Amino acid sequence: MRRTGRERAPLPRCLQTGDVIHATLVISLLLGVWCAQGLEVSTGKVSFVEAMNGSTVLLPCTYASCIGIKNLYFNWHYNDNGTMNRLCEGMIPSEGIEPRVYVYHERVDFVGSSKINNISILLWNVTYEDEGEYVCFARNPKEKNRNHSAIYRLYVVGELKEVDTTLTTIIVSVVGGVIGLIIVVMVVKALVLNFVLKDQDKNKECLVSSSGNDNTENGLSGAKGDDKATPKA
Template sequence: MPVWQLHCCSLSHHATSLFLLSHRGVWSAGGLEVSTGKVSVIEAMNGSTVLLPCTYSSCIGIKNLYFNWKYNDNGTLLKLCEAEIPNEEVEPDVAIYHDRVEFVGSSKTSNISILLWNITFEDEGEYICFARNPKEKNRNHSAVFTLIVVDQMREVDNTLTVIIVSALGGVIGLVIIVMVIKAMVAKFLRKDDEKNKECLVSSSGNDNTENGLSGAKADNKGTPKA
């Protein structure tokens, strides 16, 4: 088969795939996405208030976006709140089904987060943020946020940090001591060299006086008379 026919077939197949995907409403890129952020697991103190974050995004925008929050109670999903957002400019009228839940999101920032007040150990578990966008042929997506309730926050073990810092301090101190010793030794060596030079100059002068002068005197003696 000629090369141009192969390219033609490939393009045709690719176009057909895109056509089917677009009509099924399952665009893989830029579709509706829901996210609970980079940290989806958090530990919180018993009795504190916790933010359950959730945001949505869609490259083609939203229309009558439906969302809800649910709590996974050992396999049973309990609805905490729900609402519908007509568009990005309209704030949702949120229905709350839990007396300690507060909606703190905003359609202008694509934020559908909630607060959970005065948490207890019974509140521990998975919280599911769900959204559905009719503008994308009811494409939907969800994200899970896990809450762990504790009596007290875990202390960070700084033992390794202390050891490293101590080791570095010891090394630095040792280097300084070595440098000081080297400086002192070099100073003493310089003094010894100066003393040695003085001794050498002095001794060489004495030798020249003794040998040289005697030699000179010998040279200056007159020739013996015959």
């Protein structure tokens, strides 16, 4: 049986519907991949700090979740040659609610806040024995207990190294000298142009004045000659 054009008309509609479904699936998959990353904790772009013996140091840690948190559990541990010594732990009921924190080290203070997704701690009166790895850990039951951790390294020194700023000073001096020279040249150029323009204006005034005087003298002499009376016989 021969098919007419009308019978084939619905085909483009089916293709359009299929394209929409395909695009929806792709977007869903992309969103799923993005959310699959789940809970993440981070100690920042720099994962270590150098502190002087006897000083106070901040051990930073933040968390993030694409679907939010509920009863987020977190803790800090110090890696003492393979033995994990717990420093503190706490739980955040939900976003924006401050956690109840338990501290197990006399020189540790919790300074984080759930309002900024921060679970950082302070370590007071640092000693050489405090040097090593500090682990920040978090677990989110809302993401089927997905967990993540980040390591922060502490180095303790007797005195902080002085940064050699000789090269920086030289560069700043050279750049400052070049800028100053450019400014002086521009000022001198402006003054020279000003003097040249004034000199040109004076020359123009002199030429105009001189030309006017010559014309006046010529006119007066001619007028006097015409006014002379004819001598009587």
